[in-house]
Amino acid sequence: MFENKRIGVIGAGVMGKALINGLLHSGHVQFTQVWASVKSESSQKKLSEAADYPVYTDFSDEIGKTDIFLVCTKPRYVAGVLDLLKDSGKLKPGCLIVSIAAGVTISRMKEHLGPSVALIRAMPNTPCKINEGITVYSPAAGVSTEHKAIAQSIFSSVGQVIELDEVHLDAVTAVSGSGPAYIFLIMESLADGGVRVGLPRDVALQLVSQTVLGSAKMLQLAGKHPAALKDExxxxxxxxIAALLTMxxxxxxxVLARAVEEATRTARGLGNA
Ligand SMILES: NC(=O)c1ccc[n+]([C@@H]2O[C@H](COP(=O)([O-])OP(=O)(O)OC[C@H]3O[C@@H](n4cnc5c(N)ncnc54)[C@H](OP(=O)(O)O)[C@@H]3O)[C@@H](O)[C@H]2O)c1
Known part of the structure; x- marks a missing residue:
C-alpha cells in the first residue's frame, strides 16, 4: 500500500514523531520514504541528530514528490500550512492530506485547499507513542477507498482505529484525545491517597498504574458494563463502597462527564483561533 509512496509529516512534535515512529516500526514504510518538518531551527537540529530521515524547516522542494502529507502542527498553524501546500502549485494529483489538528474542520481545510484535494481529519492520542493509542478518522466526501485504507494503516501502526462521521470528532477529542491527561490526573490523585496512608510514592504509583491497566483490560475483554465490574x-x-460513596x-x-462536555466545547473553537 505504501510502496513507492513518499510521506511528509509537517509538524514533527509529540504526535508527528509518534506517527513517524509507528510507521517505521510497522515495517510498512522505509525511512527513505519519509520526511519531516518543524518550525524552528533548534527543533530541526535536535530532530535531525536523532532521525534517519530528512527534517526540514522549509519543505517546499518535497511538496511535488510527496503522496501523503500528515499535518501535525498546532491547530492555529494549519491554515498557513495548507495555504503553502496549495499556493506552491506543486501538489501531486491524487495526493492525500491527513490532519490531526483538534477543531479544524474539513470544510475549513477545504477553504484553503480547494474542493478536489483528498482530505482526512483524524484525532489520535498520546498513547500512540507506545502503540497503544486510539484514533478516530473522518474522510471528506468523495475520499477513495484506497485513501481510507492508507489512513487506517497509518493509525493502526500506533493503536486502534475507528472511522466515524466528522460530526463526532470534537467529542472524540474531548474523550480520547485529551483522555490520557484525565487518567494521569486521577492516577496521581490515587497515588497521593496511598502516600497519605503511608505507602512509598513509587509503590503507590506502581499499584495505581497496574490497577488502571488491569481494569482497562478487564473492561475490554469481559464484555460487561463497567458498573457490573465495579459491583464485583x-x-x-x-x-x-466506603470509598465509592466518598467519591x-x-x-x-x-465532574468527569461535565469535563468532557467542556472539553468538547473548547475543542470546537480551536479551529477558529
Ligand atoms: N498532544 C496531544 O495529546 C494530541 C492528541 C491528539 C491530537 N493532537 C493534535 O496534534 C497536533 C500537534 O500536537 P503536538 O502535541 O504534537 O504539538 P507539538 O509537540 O507542539 O508539535 C507541533 C510541531 O509542529 C511544528 N510546527 C509548527 N508550525 C509549523 C509549520 N508552520 N510548519 C512545520 N512545522 C510546524 C513545531 O515545530 P517547532 O518544534 O519548531 O515549534 C512542532 O514540532 C495539534 O494540532 C493537536 O491538536 C495532539
Missing amino acids: VTTPAGST EDGKIRS
Missing part, C-alpha cells in the same frame, strides 16, 4: 469489587459493608459525595461522575 464492592463487598457489602466493605472498604470499596459520589464529591460528584465525581458529573
Whole structure:
C-alpha cells in the first residue's frame, strides 16, 4: 500500500514523531520514504541528530514528490500550512492530506485547499507513542477507498482505529484525545491517597498504574458494563463502597462527564483561533 509512496509529516512534535515512529516500526514504510518538518531551527537540529530521515524547516522542494502529507502542527498553524501546500502549485494529483489538528474542520481545510484535494481529519492520542493509542478518522466526501485504507494503516501502526462521521470528532477529542491527561490526573490523585496512608510514592504509583491497566483490560475483554465490574469489587459493608460513596459525595461522575462536555466545547473553537 505504501510502496513507492513518499510521506511528509509537517509538524514533527509529540504526535508527528509518534506517527513517524509507528510507521517505521510497522515495517510498512522505509525511512527513505519519509520526511519531516518543524518550525524552528533548534527543533530541526535536535530532530535531525536523532532521525534517519530528512527534517526540514522549509519543505517546499518535497511538496511535488510527496503522496501523503500528515499535518501535525498546532491547530492555529494549519491554515498557513495548507495555504503553502496549495499556493506552491506543486501538489501531486491524487495526493492525500491527513490532519490531526483538534477543531479544524474539513470544510475549513477545504477553504484553503480547494474542493478536489483528498482530505482526512483524524484525532489520535498520546498513547500512540507506545502503540497503544486510539484514533478516530473522518474522510471528506468523495475520499477513495484506497485513501481510507492508507489512513487506517497509518493509525493502526500506533493503536486502534475507528472511522466515524466528522460530526463526532470534537467529542472524540474531548474523550480520547485529551483522555490520557484525565487518567494521569486521577492516577496521581490515587497515588497521593496511598502516600497519605503511608505507602512509598513509587509503590503507590506502581499499584495505581497496574490497577488502571488491569481494569482497562478487564473492561475490554469481559464484555460487561463497567458498573457490573465495579459491583464485583464492592463487598457489602466493605472498604470499596466506603470509598465509592466518598467519591459520589464529591460528584465525581458529573465532574468527569461535565469535563468532557467542556472539553468538547473548547475543542470546537480551536479551529477558529
Ligand atoms: N498532544 C496531544 O495529546 C494530541 C492528541 C491528539 C491530537 N493532537 C493534535 O496534534 C497536533 C500537534 O500536537 P503536538 O502535541 O504534537 O504539538 P507539538 O509537540 O507542539 O508539535 C507541533 C510541531 O509542529 C511544528 N510546527 C509548527 N508550525 C509549523 C509549520 N508552520 N510548519 C512545520 N512545522 C510546524 C513545531 O515545530 P517547532 O518544534 O519548531 O515549534 C512542532 O514540532 C495539534 O494540532 C493537536 O491538536 C495532539
